[in-house]
Amino acid sequence: MENLRLGILGLGQIGAGLYTILQRKKAYFRREIGVNFDIRKIAVKSKTKKRTVRVPKGLLTTNALSVVRDPEVDVVVELIGGTREAKKLVMEALRCGKHVVTANKALLAECGDEIFSLAYRKGLWLFFEASVGGGIPVMKALREGLAANRIDSIHSIINGTSNYILTKMTDEGWDFEEALIEAQKKGYAEADPTLDINGTDAAHKLAILIRFAFGGRVRYSDIYCEGISRIRSEDIAFAEEFGYRIKLLAIAKRSGGRVEARVQPTLLPKSHILANVKGSFNAVLVRGDEVGDSLLYGRGAGPFPTASAVLSDLVDIAKLRTSSFEGTMSPMRALRGRLKVKTMSSILSRYYLRFRVVDRPGVLGRISQVLGSFRISISDCVQKERSAGSVVPLIMLTHDSHERDVHNAMRAIGKLNIVRGKSQVIRIEEG
């Protein structure tokens, strides 16, 4: 029987979920996995706060540093979130020779270099399955299940709030605001949903995926990030007519010695497996050179799915800490040479373009001409609700074009007197 002594930082939703499972399944873990999880201390902000979970007073402390320094703690589980306090505590835990499990995506995305370096130098295990895709064992798949593969691309739905909103807009015809309010009611979206809606949360997770899928340092701020708030119901309807659905994707591709890395609303063919990931579910599709396309799908959030991922990391540490194996220390891959991220202006993509144009003869020709002058060719086109003289939507799908050219063409088209209001540009992935 392996005895693993835990110091837990934070008793919020995830902490409470973890505590609940550790209590409920104590005998199960001993019998089925051969590990006795022994909670030594839990650091909290306030010992008197009312909680959904009942914890013996003696386990709680407000002194988080005393937990990470406790000589009777083998593994520190960081569940407080944020980057300031969490970083200080994780770094100190590593300095004190503790293995670390964390669910903190912002921390690893923004301070990964320092944290992974220290873990590597100290020869400690640092696992973070819960930081990406909640309960989905995606980091394990990348690290171990697909170890024989060079990963060539990632296409992922890793923000449940955005996917829930887009699903409701698509399947129920709701508009963005209605869907957001419902997401908040259901507890999928935070009171302040900014980081979900603007793509930041997905970009944090993508930064972590990239480090371990491609092997190397990546600057979080180099990841292009665009949220879903500018997607209109009409875009969803037009996309549908062309056989596409709109999803917020976090995408990374190897591309000529560099890496493309972007979070963006994306048109995906309806038959694409990711186009069928609905509601608050998450999914990560990776392409490996041996295995081909491989997808993992599940609950990307929630106390119990997230705690399930934390527990899988803890079991791994129980297994590995007595092994003399020195390869694939998880921090190692994250510290190879810096991965260079392509600028967006140099990427190649297909595009969905929507204009509001005055409905008069020659308009279509004029816009095509401008696009053509920027080397952009049209694959599909539809003009809706024709009625001479009024303003109508004009939708065009392009063949592969350079982002820079599309950007310049849109600026030129915006100046035409036949175009009214703001135009829309959404990238297309064929998958």
Added chain:
Amino acid sequence: MENLRLGILGLGQIGAGLYTILQRKKAYFRREIGVNFDIRKIAVKSKTKKRTVRVPKGLLTTNALSVVRDPEVDVVVELIGGTREAKKLVMEALRCGKHVVTANKALLAECGDEIFSLAYRKGLWLFFEASVGGGIPVMKALREGLAANRIDSIHSIINGTSNYILTKMTDEGWDFEEALIEAQKKGYAEADPTLDINGTDAAHKLAILIRFAFGGRVRYSDIYCEGISRIRSEDIAFAEEFGYRIKLLAIAKRSGGRVEARVQPTLLPKSHILANVKGSFNAVLVRGDEVGDSLLYGRGAGPFPTASAVLSDLVDIAKLRTSSFEGTMSPMRALRGRLKVKTMSSILSRYYLRFRVVDRPGVLGRISQVLGSFRISISDCVQKERSAGSVVPLIMLTHDSHERDVHNAMRAIGKLNIVRGKSQVIRIEEG
């Protein structure tokens, strides 16, 4: 650097794929994973046979027993298939203290008790990721990624040939025979496709999934197994009208202290994630008590995906063989008490029923009456191509009913003089 000395049995498609990757990525594995894979011997039937892969003559031997007994071999990789010779060799490898990796689903499904027992008694690692779902890291997810979960159900598409055929019948309107011929042309189906088409291959894989998902011995012959050859194009079209697609599913559920275990063509709602798994892809959806629904998807066959899974097992052995950790020895879970499989007659399901009936007034009422007398109630009904006096299809979907009742009702209905030819029964899962 960990040095792992391999003895490989078999140099067919998978063996050649494994050999190719081990050559091509030798430096990669040393650098990225910290393992040097050292192939000591490869057992083949004939040393002079022409092969797609070039192997130094000195590595080959026709004496497979000498490979499993070689004191310079750490791990035996069994890739010869079949149950007779493979069993003899795997048992002898374990007796000689070798860890074993195998891709052999028939062997583990039919002789699992003996093999897992011996591995357990000898304290050896026995891994078999490639035996289920090809390159998909599903055994690893069950064993480790979802270790904190009690698995309550499995719904899986684990025969690529059947899924390819059903996809072509659905999306292209082909009939069964056309689709089968194309599957054979593409190399998805064997020259003799019987084991794919009749569900045996999927049942083998389900037996392995059940052992490790639910933890216990399961008698392979207790798994109900029904293939796709009786599915007609019209069933697919009628299912479509009701909002369903037909898939060959391998299903296992915990059910009141027992286990339901069956391979069967199944109507699934079109929006179900498994209904959108197309072509020769495989997918396994498991429901865990903490994590909820979790799905893994990818290539279920092919030399390189399969070799990718074998390599993931080999990396695990490199990591674990020096660990003092004794929990979750993979054989252990497979040897807990016997899981009792429910008889089919006692299961509860919704059903799709298709009759050929003489089109005359009162027919619908007569059939409903018989169904009602067996406590079967109808949720949906459609009668097609009405033309008085001719024989027309009548389709009914039922509410949850007992298999025994449906069986008896169908027999009674078959005797009515208004019913012509063979009727069709397909189970429905709402997922």
